[in-house]
Amino acid sequence: MAVTTSTSQPVDAPTAPPDAHAHAGPTHGYTPAKDEYLRRLRRVEGQVRGIARMVDQDVYCIDVLTQIAAVTKALQAVGIGLVEDHLSHCVVDAARQSPEAGAEKVREASAAIARLVRS
Amino acid sequence: MAVTTSTSQPVDAPTAPPDAHAHAGPTHGYTPAKDEYLRRLRRVEGQVRGIARMVDQDVYCIDVLTQIAAVTKALQAVGIGLVEDHLSHCVVDAARQSPEAGAEKVREASAAIARLVRS
């Protein structure tokens, strides 16, 4: 079926080039679970593409809205996971370095959490 | 620039086939603004792909979170627009047919709004 097939195409390839894993980038809170996050974000991306398809095919408004609510929740869930990983690693590590470093990271994390709650 | 280029790739082509506009589908609240909704949803899709890229490239957690909050808001804004179009057309039309038809559409719309508020 076209719909399912299109989301499993290699269409995402350009966004994840072969050398993407080659660089020895910095390590963040989410690094250990990076593949899991990428999998969830690819799924959200496919869901958003599915919503566009629903609109394009004149699917009933209410069904489109139901899907928008679901995808919004999925995206927020990714955000909540990233917050937990960030607190677990970056914030805890900073706190263990010094109270000041911990305080600085907490300020930054709190602002990010506030944006998430308000979104 | 790779980022922009990747979102303008023909990768989305399968989801919007050449004949997509050929079918004489039903008319819904959002039909008059369909192209505008498609444009916004393509943009959200590109933003979600951008978040995946950020994770893949080990961008700092807080910056990923900021982007997640922004995309969540963009998606909710699409939902709010669809609600308004649905009320303007489907609900008003039903109400003008009969109070019962109006009541039925209001029940359905309210449930969709509730899902959006809770998401």
Next chain:
Amino acid sequence: MAVTTSTSQPVDAPTAPPDAHAHAGPTHGYTPAKDEYLRRLRRVEGQVRGIARMVDQDVYCIDVLTQIAAVTKALQAVGIGLVEDHLSHCVVDAARQSPEAGAEKVREASAAIARLVRS
């Protein structure tokens, strides 16, 4: 205790005069369920007072937060109920008067729904 005392002053009296029910006020969407809404809002008010009490008695932060999330949901649920009642009565009635009257009410309701979704 000063804080509690001040809130139990008769300061609210002027805003709810003895003849508050005497006026033949306008009828709104929520009028038929007014007592039910008042009951729910009194409950929310008591819950907010309970949160203040928790803070005053140095209850553990996480427990205070759990209660804040619950009360926020309860308040949003009242809002969702009011939206449904408003659509059912004010919007449907206006739509039945004229398409223009319906459109005007829809615009207004949509703005209120948007504020609720974003809150």
Next chain:
Amino acid sequence: MAVTTSTSQPVDAPTAPPDAHAHAGPTHGYTPAKDEYLRRLRRVEGQVRGIARMVDQDVYCIDVLTQIAAVTKALQAVGIGLVEDHLSHCVVDAARQSPEAGAEKVREASAAIARLVRS
């Protein structure tokens, strides 16, 4: 009027006994800003009472909804403040004791943040 009268009764007295400040309770993240939180929560409580009054006086639905959105935001802002204070004190302190203690507190805080985001 019975409804309003009941809220201005000394019914709250038992829940905030005269000796409420007498106990040397535990110290939490929000303790230094306790008076400020109490002030904000009293204000939210008064706003909820104001919403009940609006309903009781048959104020127009849309105006009630605007106020509900505002109070929901005020309550979430209190929650966001408590999260920041909790991270600053309880979580940072635990992290400085041991990585395990930090991890435990992060798990708990993340669950509370998730409830707030979803509310």
